[in-house]
Amino acid sequence: NAGVMQNPRHLVRRRGQEARLRCSPMKGHSHVYWYRQLPEEGLKFMVYLQKENIIDESGMPKERFSAEFPKEGPSILRIQQVVRGDSAAYFCASSPDGNNEQFFGPGTRLTVL
Amino acid sequence: AQTVTQSQPEMSVQEAETVTLSCTYDTSENNYYLFWYKQPPSRQMILVIRQEAYKQQNATENRFSVNFQKAAKSFSLKISDSQLGDTAMYFCAVPNNAGNMLTFGGGTRLMVKP
Numbered sequence: 001n002a003g004v005m006q007n008p009r010h011l012v013r014r015r016g017q018e019a020r021l022r023c024s025p026m027k028g029h030s031h032v033y034w035y036r037q038l039p040e041e042g043l044k045f046m047v048y049l050q051k052e053n054i055i056d057e058s059g060m061p062k063e064r065f066s067a068e069f070p071k072e073g074p075s076i077l078r079i080q081q082v083v084r085g086d087s088a089a090y091f092c093a094s095s096p097d098g099n100n101e102q103f104f105g106p107g108t109r110l111t112v113l
Numbered sequence: 114a115q116t117v118t119q120s121q122p123e124m125s126v127q128e129a130e131t132v133t134l135s136c137t138y139d140t141s142e143n144n145y146y147l148f149w150y151k152q153p154p155s156r157q158m159i160l161v162i163r164q165e166a167y168k169q170q171n172a173t174e175n176r177f178s179v180n181f182q183k184a185a186k187s188f189s190l191k192i193s194d195s196q197l198g199d200t201a202m203y204f205c206a207v208p209n210n211a212g213n214m215l216t217f218g219g220g221t222r223l224m225v226k227p
Binding site: 031033035041042043044045048055056059089091093101102103104106107109 | 117146148150155156157158159160163204206211213214215216217218219220
């Protein structure tokens with residue numbers, strides 16, 4: 001059973017471009033969570049999704065950020081018009097039933113030039 | 114709002130010795146889990162150990178154990194017989210009331226010295 005997959009592992013964008021981060025949860029998991037980690041800090045919750053639904057987006061900035069988890073395919077975290085402050089590691093986690101245990105992917109490191 | 118505090122930004126320990134990392138938290142829930150995650154230089158988040166709050170017995174996983182003090186809302190991690198591969202950032206995490214997100218502490222950077 002493969003773990004949580006994220007791609008790309010590293011992403012470089014210039015200011016104003018769009019960044020798309022992908023997350024494939026573990027097999028059988030229908031709950032996905034996105035977290036952001038700034039340098040030298042802990043992870044901060046962004047958004048929680050189940051298939052086709054956003055359950056909690058309280059940690060996600062209101063502008064430029066969006067997330068989806070379609071019926072088919074990976075979950076996508078999309079950042080429009082990136083700025084230097086968006087540079088961070090973005091982690092995806094999944095769980096089978098929304099209980100407390102979450103399994104993390106390897107993260108995507110976004111660098112904005 | 115959930116808060117998780119790790120008061121030791123950095124710690125070091127000699128190989129084969131024991132070290133304890135502290136964590137305190139605030140939650141209004143009664144039944145919940147608490148987690149310790151390890152983040153080595155590869156940045157992968159690895160679950161080290163979890164504790165169920167309704168269980169009085171402290172969780173143990175090989176060289177890793179916790180000292181869970183529910184009334185004090187304290188959840189420390191003890192690493193026995195430290196190994197060089199234990200060098201990493203360690204994060205304590207607590208779920209929110211709905212159980213749908215984790216609140217992480219700021220982390221403790223542990224260095225195991227040969």
